[in-house]
Amino acid sequence: MRFRKALAAMVAALLAVATGAQAQQLTVWHDLGDNGIRWFNELNEIYRRTHPGVTVTSVSFPTDQWFGRSIAAINSNSAPDLLFNNYERVIRVMTQTNNRIVDLSSELAAAGDTSFITEADRRIATYRGRMIIFPVQRVQMAFGVRTSWLQRANEQFPSTWADVLRLGQKIRENPSGGAPAYGLALQAANPRDLIHMLDLFMFGTGLQHTLINPEGRIVIAEPRHAEVLKEFIKAFTEYRLVSPETVNHSFTDMYRMILGGRAGMFRVGDWNVRGWDTGTADLNGDFTLGPWPAFRQGDQNAVVIGGMRGVAVPENAPNRAAALAFARFLLSREAQASSLNNLGAAVRSDIPMDGLSERRLFFANPRGRLVAYDFPESVHEFYPQLEAEYHRRLLAAIASPPRDLDAFISQTSTDLQAWVDQRRPR
C-alpha cells in the first residue's frame, strides 16, 4: 500500500514537472490602455482552450514609454515576446534596434487562409522588404457630427467643406444650450496632433500625401494641397471654426471638447464608437458618421485608414516559437471577433457582426470609399523631424496669420524642400 502511494506521488510529481516544463508565459507590450488589457485577457482565455500550457499577459505603457522601453529591452536582450502597436511605431523600434524584428512573411504563409489581408494591408505592414507586423486592426477614422445640433441647424450631414463652414458658423452663432460652442474639435499642440488633423482632411478629399511624396518632394504647394492647407489654417484664424485654445490642445483636450459638448464636428475613430454609442459617454449616441468633406467639386470624399495596428515579434523574444504561434492566432476568426468587440477594429470581415450598431457597422463593414494614410515614416527616416519642422511653421502661421497665405505656403515648401535635400541620402 505504501509502495503504491509512493509510486503515485512519484508519477504525480513527474507529471507536474513535465507540465511545468511546457508552461510558457507570453508577454505582450502595447499602449492600448484598459481596453487593450481587457482584450488580451479575453484572448488569453480563448487561446488557453487550445494551448493549455500557454498564458498570455499584457502590459500597457503610455506611448512614449512604450518606445523607450521596447527599444531598450530589445537592445539589452530583455525583450518581451510580442509588441503590439501601430505600424509606424514598430518601424521606429526596428530602426533603433538594428532591425531586430522578425520578418513575418513566411509566418503569414503558415497562418492558413489570409485572403482577407489585402495588398494594401501587406504594403502597410512591410518595411524595407520585411513584413514587420501581422496586420490585426485597420484603424479607420470618419467625420462625425452631433446629430441633434445638425437637426437644430436644419442642415444635412456636411459632405463638402462649404457645408462644414456653413454648419460651423450656425453652431457658433446659435450654440446648443447657450454655452459657447465651436464648429470643429481639432488638436494642434504636438507635431503629430496637428499634422494628423491635416492628414484627415487631405486624405479624406482623396489626396495621396500631406507633406512629402515617396520620392522626397514636398507637396504642400501643389494646387490641390495648397487649397486644403489654406482652408485648414483659416479654420483656426479667419473662420474661427475651432476654439482659440486649440493651439494648446492634444488628444485629451480634443476629447474634452467633443464629449463635453463644445464642438459640433469631430474625428471619430473606430475605437471610439463602442464607448460613445452605448451612453456611457456624454455624447450618448448623439452623433452621425460619414466620410470626410470634399474640398473641390469632383473630389470623392472618403473615410481615412489612418493606420494599421499589428503584432510584431522581436528576434530575441524569450519564447519566440510560441510568440509566433500566438501572432498567427491573432488573425483567427475568434481573435478577430474579440478584437472587433473590444477595440472596434479588425481586418477580417467574415466575423459575426450581429448586434453591432449602425455606427459600428459603418467601420466593421465599410461600404464607402477608403483612402489609406501614406506612411511617409516608412520611406523617409527623417520624417518625424520634418513633421516637427512643418508643425513649427504652421503654428507660427496660426499665431500670426500671414497676409498672403499663398506666399507663406510657397516659402514653407521651398524651405522644407531645402531641409529635406540636406538630409536625403544621395
Place this chain on the structure above:
Amino acid sequence: MNAIAAARRTWNERLFYLFALPFAALVIVFGLWPIAQSIRVAFLDSYTALSPDPRWVGFANFETIFADPYFHASLRITLIFTALSVVANVAVALGLALAINSPLVRRGSTFFKLCIFLPVITPDVAAFIVWKAMYDQDFGAINAALAALGLPPMAFLARADSALWAITVAELWKHVGFYTIIFLTNLALLDPELDRAAMLDGASWRQRLVHVTLPQLRPAITINAVYALIQFLKTFTVAVVMTRGGPNFATNFVSYYAYRRFDEALYGEATAMATTLFVLVGALGYAMYWAAERRDWR
C-alpha cells in the same frame, strides 16, 4: 586618557560612515549614476544610444542643439521665466510673511499660513488642470469675472504674448507658500531687541525693514532665491499640463523641449539639452549663492 578619547572619536567616525553608507550607496546608484548615464548619452548617436554598441559622436549633439534657433528661443524663454518667477516668488513671499507676521493679523495667522501653504501640497497636475480651466476663454472663471466687469474675454493661454505671464501667475500661486513659510520661520528667529532699539532711535517702519529686518533675513533670502532659481530653471509640469510648450513655442522651456526631443527618439539631442540645463542650473545657482553671500546687506 587622550588615547581613549581619540579611539572613541575614531570609533564614532567609523560608526557614522557605517550608518551613512547605505544612504550614500542609494545616492550614488539612484542619483549620481543616472545623471552620469544621461550625460554619457549626450555624447552618443541617438539611434544607437540605447543599444549595447553605442556610437560615440563627441560634441555633435551639442553642436546640433546650439545651431537650432528653437533651442536658443527655448533657453531665452526659460531664463526670462526664471527671472520673473524668482523675483515674483521671493518678493511676494517676503511680503506675505511680513504681513502674516504683523501683530495686526496674528489672530488669524494659522488660517492664513494654511491658505498660503495649501497649494504647495496640492498635486502639480491637478493644480495646473484647474488653472487651465480657469484661464479658458469660454468657460474659465477668470473670463467670467472679466465679463462681469464688462471687459472683453481673453485667451490667456492661447496667445503667445500672454501665455508666459499666465503660467508665471499659476506657478507663483503654486510655490509662493513654500518660500513664505521659510521667511516666516526666519522672522520668528529674529532678535526683537534690534527692532525695538531702532524704533527708540526714531527709525521709520521702512527704515527698520530695510536696515534691520532684511539684513537679518539674508540667509533666508539667499536660500529662497537659490532654491527658486533651481526650481524655475527646471520648470516642466506646468508646460506639459497647461500649454504643451505653446502657443507657437511661447512656453517651450528647455526641460519640455528636451522631453519633446526624447519623444522623437532623438535621445542624444534630448540629453544634450538636459546636460546643458544641468550645467546652467549649477552655474547660475552657485553664482547667485556667491553673489548673495558676498554682498554687504547692512
